[in-house]
Amino acid sequence: MRTHFDPTAGVARQGSLRASNLSLVARHVFASDIAPARADVAKATGMTRSTASRMVDELVAAGILSESSPLPSTRRGRPATPLHPRGGTLMALGLEINVGHSAARLVDLAGTVVAAADATGDNVGRSPAEALAHVAGLARECLAHxxxxxxxxxxxxxxxxxxxAASHMVLRAPNLGWHDVDPRPLLRDGGLPEVDEVDYGVANEADCAAIFVGHERPGRPGGLDAFLYLSGEVGIGSALVINGSVSLGTRGWAGEIGHTCIDPDGPQCGCGATGCLERYAGTRALTEMVGVATIEEVRQAYLDGVPAAVDAVRAAGRALGLALANAGNLLDITTVVLGGDLAVLIEEYRPLVQQELDIRLLARPFTEPKLLAATPDHAAPAFGAAYVALERVLEDPAHWAAPATERASLA
Structure with a gap:
């Protein structure tokens, strides 16, 4: 899952000179701080002006780039015309299924949300077919726009x-109770035949959310260059982002921090082990221990000094600190972003996490760890999923720059 423009990714690394050049140009424009002109593109990519201009023409014709009005200039020659990601033409559908909610987002290349649909409900009580048919219904709501x-x-x-990722199979989703589920036919039979007609994929929700959190828009990484993202829902997932890209591991399974062992003699986890992090800091664990329905109620009970809430939040904060210290020592990462329900309690967790990091993080004397909260949005995985699909356009813009008949033969 490549999500970061790399101008050193040379043409010779791909089989097609044209395809590589198109990708280089598209990525440069999408990642630029200031809208570049054709001359800027040529300089940044090392192409001749004529080659860069020809690539821009193809990308504009394909609906990937757009040109704004020429800039006023006192210089001789053709005035510079700024280039931008083009919105409104190529769009991707990001879908999310989680324990307590589902979401769909239709997003274009400029990052504009064209349509959104959300639903709450316990997906644990549903069969995969029923749950995915419900998600397909949300997708249809978006595609109507x-x-x-x-x-x-x-x-x-x-x-x-x-x-x-290769077979698009969900191998194991403990909190949903899923094993060896192929979502594609279930989405298709649920009313979304597009899964067989366009590019399709399945990814971990924390990985998708981290892409959204780490990007200002598709193809443009944000201000955080390297961070560990923790996604807090019923379970807890994580993703390591380096230079705008998610590190997936050898099989794409990296990031299961929710199943880091906090105490081998701790409570039983849905994964089959004992003492996992999510049994202390997961939403379901906290709400059950406090006897309330939502994470917001857990926080209010903590602020009100309810003993059960105080004990639960303190235990969760310490468990998070232990897990993050271990992750920091292993991965050499000191910036952590909490998302989902974890972000709701970030100020309550902060001193507890900091205490553990001060004791256990080897890099602590030389750096100041950062604990940040993502903007609350339970649909972050759906947004990130759409970004992942749009990223594949930037990986292979030649497919979309080809004539329609040729695109059909490539599909």
């Missing part, structure tokens, strides 16, 4: 579990 002159380029599903 797809402009007639726009093209759907991909569908990406985010799930809370282990995913085989």
């Amino acid at each position: 797809l402009p007639s002159d726009a093209t759907l380029v991909g569908v990406q599903l985010a799930v809370p579990g282990l995913v085989d």
